[in-house]
Amino acid sequence: MPDLAADWLAPQPLDTAHALPAHCYADPAFHALDREAVFARGWQLVAHAAQVLGVGDHATAQIGAVPLLLVRGDDGRLRALHNVCRHRAGPLAECDGRGAKALVCRYHGWTYALDGALRGAPDMARARDFDPAAIRLPEARVAQWQGLVFAALTATAPAFDEVVAGIDARLPQPLAQLAFDRRVSYEAACNWKVYVDNYLEGYHVPRVHPRLATVLDAAQYATHSARWHSLQSSPLADARPYGAGEALYWFLFPNTMLNVLPGRLQTNRVVPLAADRCRVDFDYYYADSVAAAQRVEDQRFSDEVQLEDIAICEAVQRALASGSYTPGRLNPHAESGVHHFHELLRAAYRAT
Ligand code: FES
Ligand SMILES: [Fe+2]
Incomplete structure (x- = not known):
């Protein structure tokens, strides 16, 4: 059982926050703790x-x-x-x-x-x-x-309505209007939290995703946190594969992502397999108006971005397990989504 009286478990204000310690990501004891403290108590x-x-x-x-x-x-x-x-x-x-x-x-x-x-x-x-x-x-x-x-x-999970409170009003269209198209699953040699951390910030986009960076607007990229979820948003360049509109990336604690783009929903579910391995299920849903060729292009682009993310996450996992890393400072502007996730994790660990 990890030491749950440690200093890093106390709440941290955003402007002085550090990342989580390496053992949270590399120690098999945290794989078991995540199952009990996080997954058994979340939606x-x-x-x-x-x-x-x-x-x-x-x-x-x-x-x-x-x-x-x-x-x-x-x-x-x-x-x-x-x-x-x-x-x-x-x-x-x-x-x-x-x-x-x-x-x-x-x-x-x-x-x-x-x-x-x-x-x-x-x-x-x-x-x-x-x-x-x-x-x-x-x-x-x-x-x-x-x-x-x-x-x-369990009954200790929050009311579901609290988890998604406020999302309906921000959706460009009801998601139930979009029809399931296909599932693609990926395995990554990293802890599930490394994958989620990476999802929760656009800070890495210019270096890791050069093509995605031309579609999103770094100057207007914004992160908003609610009690149990966070939202990253960016206006879209009027370019392929998405066209004009807005990219909306919701994260629902602990491991669900809803990526909403014009006429499209992609859900991601991050499933822990071991301390250093996870699987991510991508489900694609589309409006009827999205043609077959657009769907193929969308899925190819998403696959390209996903492989870029997996490569950096696997490198991070190896480094976290190396013994070299001590928690670094978070960027309060660009990594507030990571901080929000870490605060929910700290609270979940404290509650065990
Ligand atoms: S009938 Fe279900 S285990 Fe025997
Ligand atoms: Fe990424």
Whole structure:
């Protein structure tokens, strides 16, 4: 267990703030702590609403180590059930699907209703005092917003409305109007927080992303922080691949990004795999008016930027693990989003 009485855990004002210590990013003990202190207590993007529109539609997901099954019940309610059978931990569903009438465990066939209540257990008549009515799948919290589905494992996560408070009014169009196009996943040899830190500032754009730098406006690049999210915004040059408008990059603590560009939403979900490894899932959504050729160009450009980010994040991870690094000063103007993230992490660690 890391030393949680250390000085660096105290809140830091932005204008004197330092980055987090290297061991937060490199020590396997923090991988375990992040799972407990951050991921078990935060909201995670787990599906898009189109996957679970009708009764019996279901989608698998995972938060930390906990497998979830999102399923719409006969009552029309969307639930996030633990995908772990109460008999001997078999899986109820191993892939997404539509219109299920019940949830049947693949191991021995115990059958649950769509609300998670056990309905039947084959050949259990000889088990004395066995009461199926007392058995149900545990339920996580679930929220549907702007066509996206989020889940949280515990009551200690904030109210979901607080997490996204103020975002709707700033959106150029309702995100639910955009249709899912495709998913691309990347693995990076860095701690998930290195990836998030990098996302949260435009300070690196001129050096790391020379082409992206010609599309964004460095002089008007702005960062605003709310309680549980931050927003980076920039006017766009009227150039390919986006055209005129605004780039809006929302970060929802702890690991969700919503990148909103004209006619386009790209969600990023950063999944820790080990202290020094993470996976990032990119889901692309478009307005019908965005043509196929534009989508291909958009995805190529995003891929180019992503590979630039992964290369710098992996170099940073190696240096953080080298033993050389002590926390450096943050740029109060350009790294306020990083500071906001670090303050939320410090608070989460203090609360354990
Ligand atoms: S583990 Fe599910 S029926 Fe046995
Ligand atoms: Fe970047």
